[in-house]
Amino acid sequence: MGDVANGRLLTIDNYYEIFNGLLNPKQIEGLRLLLTPFPQQQFNQTEDRRSVRPSMGVSCFDCHSNGHTNASTHLVGDIRPQELRHRIETPTLRGLNVQRLFGSQRALKTVEDFTEFEQRAAYFDGDPVIATKKGVNILERGSQVHFMAEFQALMDFPPAPKLNVYGKLDPRRATxxxxxxxxxxxxxxxxxxxxxxxxxxxxxxxxxxxxxxxxxxxxxxxxxxxxxxxxxxxxxxxxxxxxxxxxxxxxxxxxxxxxxxxxxxxxxxxxxxxxxxxxxxxx
Structure with missing residues (x-):
């Protein structure tokens, strides 16, 4: 991502300028959705929120900055009772295409499953009634979720010049x-x-x-x-x-x-x- 963004933080304001002509239309739309804020438990337009002013919500890339991570942690949304809810870290999305399990402890099988889980449950502490009240955004699986996943599959690991084609150290380059x-x-x-x-x-x-x-x-x-x-x-x-x-x-x-x-x-x-x-x- 960095070789395209050239050090700029991707936002809803600049993503099209940066990626137009580099991505196909589905991938561009997937990136737009990843940068679009949607209502969430703490950030929304109801009176039950953490912000002083009503909020449009949060986007995926608010935490997964440029497809990586901002190193924040948050309280896991879907576990009860309250005393068993714990904090989980925001993982990087780099190399997502080689992964087969999603969610640190949930064993969701595809990134599409995880995207729907986040929107329907984790964003609202696993409470569908609150989700409806605060404006849950139900993504369409066959197009929107697929477009988001297609873009995320493009994000590779950072370069590792000391590794050979098998992913092991090259003795000629390693200390x-x-x-x-x-x-x-x-x-x-x-x-x-x-x-x-x-x-x-x-x-x-x-x-x-x-x-x-x-x-x-x-x-x-x-x-x-x-x-x-x-x-x-x-x-x-x-x-x-x-x-x-x-x-x-x-x-x-x-x-x-x-x-x-x-x-x-x-x-x-x-x-x-x-x-x-x-x-x-x-x-």
């Missing part, structure tokens, strides 16, 4: 530390068990059983419970999309490596952890 990190990734670190090249995902869901490490308890009105099954996100371009894990609890790649070192009990040394981070930064 010794990066090569050691790749060895840790594929060996002692056990990362490859879920994150296989070339896109570093298995497109499955896994339960890390994090409840092993704490007691179920209430913390600031929320119940601390296990995460359950979590989608394996692709690691390509991971350096550009902090924070990490499905809820953004891990701020840096170093934090992420340490988290999995504890959860998977891999007992990596400080040197191995540093090498692994160096490898992740070139994906």
């Amino acid at each position: 010794e530390q990066e090569l050691r990190g790749e060895a840790v990734f594929n060996g002692k670190g056990q990362c490859v068990a879920c994150h296989a090249a070339p896109y570093y995902t298995d497109n499955l869901m896994h339960d890390l059983k994090t409840e092993r490490f704490y007691k179920v308890q209430m913390v600031n009105g929320m119940k601390a419970v296990g995460d359950g099954k979590i989608k394996t996100f692709p690691l390509r371009g991971i350096r550009e999309s902090p924070p990490y894990l499905h809820d953004g609890r891990l701020i840096t790649l170093e934090d992420t490596v340490e988290f999995f070192n504890l959860v998977l009990e891999t007992k990596l040394t400080d040197t191995e952890k540093a090498d692994l981070v160096a490898f992740l930064r070139v994906l």
Whole structure:
């Protein structure tokens, strides 16, 4: 996206000027819909809103800026009771075409399914009555949803010049530390068990059983419970999309490596952890 936008933030005001002649009419319309604000639980034109003035709503690209992410988190909309609702991170849309599961913990099978789910449920905390009151926008599956998906399928991962055609390090371009990190990734670190090249995902869901490490308890009105099954996100371009894990609890790649070192009990040394981070930064 960046090579076309040339550093500009895509908006409803400039998208046509930038992409006219580069996209087909369906893709242009899909991009328009991704940039068009629609009513949502907190931002709408009723008295029940978060903004001072009535709002047209939010667009997909308000959070997925330029098809990437603004690194924000939000309260998951469709879980009850309230104490079990947790925050989820806004993932990047880069490389969406290689993914087969959508939603960090919902296992929706297509991006079209996810688009409809967001509009009908997640945008309004899973309440169809409130959605009707606040102006839910029901997208037409056969055209509008399809157009949005067709555009999103164009968004690729960022360049990774040190990787070869198989998605693995090219020894002629990689540093010794990066090569050691790749060895840790594929060996002692056990990362490859879920994150296989070339896109570093298995497109499955896994339960890390994090409840092993704490007691179920209430913390600031929320119940601390296990995460359950979590989608394996692709690691390509991971350096550009902090924070990490499905809820953004891990701020840096170093934090992420340490988290999995504890959860998977891999007992990596400080040197191995540093090498692994160096490898992740070139994906």
